[in-house]
Amino acid sequence: MARDPRLTRLVSDLPATVPFVGPEAQERERGKRFTARLGANESVFGPSPRAVAAIEAAARDVWMYGDPETHDLRHALAAHHGIEPEAIVIGEGIDGLLGTLARLLVEPGDPVVTSLGAYPTFAYHVRAVGGALTCVPYRDDHEDPDALAAAARENGAKLVYLANPDNPMGTCLSAGTIQTLIEALPDDCLLALDEAYADFAPAGAVPLMDTGEARVIRLRTFSKAHGLAGLRVGYAIGEPILIRAFERIRNHFGVGRLAQAAALAALKDTEWMAHVQGEVAQARDRIAAIAEAVGLTPLPSATNFVAIDCGGDGDRARAVLEGLLSRGIFVRMPGVPPLDRCIRVTAGRPGDLDRFADALTATLAEL
């Protein structure tokens, strides 16, 4: 492919790949819509009615930029978590915050550690700043904290990534294990602890908030349990000195007025959150039952999706995935062995899961 000679050397060397192809692109290629959207771990149960009302109420005010300090949302989050507002920065989803974090910490050649098959957007942002990635394997479908810490020490890593609960496998580690990992990291190494799925996890998986702990930055989002993926609001919690550094390079007007209003309303609707958590728990059980009924093995999940072991290698799972996609069911699968023996199915409404069950049965009958 032709290249623009003006690009930086770093950008010139980057692959032209993107972390994810959207379902809309697949729909355009297929020429029709999916009948169940279960591939992106969105909250199919929708946003809080209070968030919808907040969006409608703010729609006419959309000519105004959002508050660049996201004051009201930041203070509400501080109260919610029992921490100081100075320990929180709000950004354009966890994706946006990971990009800013990589730029804050990682110079070309700096060592960074993640897991082989973990969230690809983290690796995407680290490569974009020239970080030297070391990827350690999963162990028993969990990210492996001992291997992460060992690789961090061996390489003198500046930054380590761990999602807990994990995506794409849905498994989780205990708060105690996370704490042990943090303490095993080398000096001046930061753990980026991606807690996008924390709202679905058992209480024991989420460490207590400690904004005096310099070795961890925690990432949360309104895109999952809160059902606001289409508005782009995430936040990071860390030691205020690190959080303050985001001010030096972030896009200050990047979180819009509607996004701030909707997130604030969603945060306050604890009843809706409980409703979604209940629906997700039921849907996880149903997905597991659907898988078992056709002889496949669901993995235990602490998230709003279930990884299903298709009982073979990556080719087998890919064939199942293709069968589902061709039958109108949008799902995804992990990218690397041995995780890629699985497909990943988002918690859906009963009708979504009916269609998934039918398509899975038909696919397996054909294979």
Next chain:
Amino acid sequence: MARDPRLTRLVSDLPATVPFVGPEAQERERGKRFTARLGANESVFGPSPRAVAAIEAAARDVWMYGDPETHDLRHALAAHHGIEPEAIVIGEGIDGLLGTLARLLVEPGDPVVTSLGAYPTFAYHVRAVGGALTCVPYRDDHEDPDALAAAARENGAKLVYLANPDNPMGTCLSAGTIQTLIEALPDDCLLALDEAYADFAPAGAVPLMDTGEARVIRLRTFSKAHGLAGLRVGYAIGEPILIRAFERIRNHFGVGRLAQAAALAALKDTEWMAHVQGEVAQARDRIAAIAEAVGLTPLPSATNFVAIDCGGDGDRARAVLEGLLSRGIFVRMPGVPPLDRCIRVTAGRPGDLDRFADALTATLAEL
């Protein structure tokens, strides 16, 4: 201030300043709301009713991520401008796109040229990647294309920034002058042509679209005439080879579902655009008349704001600004001499401008 030793050298050396303080922060400090919001060149006349309807219609679907390829909006913009969709990339406002552009092109030490007193967010993003900024003075309240081209040649600049129409002065250059500037740039130098205010400019100020022209990238936004500042949608138009490079580092899910839906509806509402243009033209005349009535000098404007020469130096203009702010009128002013002899007032509704006129009269009586 204490610093985090893990930050990159580049970030450690950046100042802790931000390009703009939002009006909300000033309101919190004052303890009350502004009665006229005329400082951020927002479209006080509001968004298209069709955009509002699109936001309301999409509110319940906000659990879905936006299409990362922004296919529908991109294709609609291509048809609107009579260019190919591959020449357009959509991002989180012009601010977001300028940040990505700086990262694509500028390595530490690379020469970049802008004007002294031009849009500070461009300089902010260039400094964040370590670019070596040269700032040339305005000439007669216009950005000076000859000086920009000369500085670009002298420094071997990779990137030159020009806003046409200009912010903060509101003046504009002709399309022919822009074309002459492009041709005077050194090889492998790119002009970032910020056309945020193009919808308010006389036709002769906007060059024809030429996506085969490798030396310019044009930046447009839905935050100004379209009244969607609170949703963050901008776009860049350039040679497809350069536009494709954005895929390597951009935040693919950064433009949300509501933003895409609202922008698409706004683009189609040409009647509303004509309405806003008419209101802005009337408001500019009114602001000029208000200024002249109290002995100040309005500058001619090709934008949705008017720079008013307060007849002295920066201290004089700052005193006028403070008087207006203390009376509940949110306005801003340019940051450097000689531009800072002016205040900058956004086109407002009749009631906004009544309050502005009263506050201006009272302020001048006091000074």
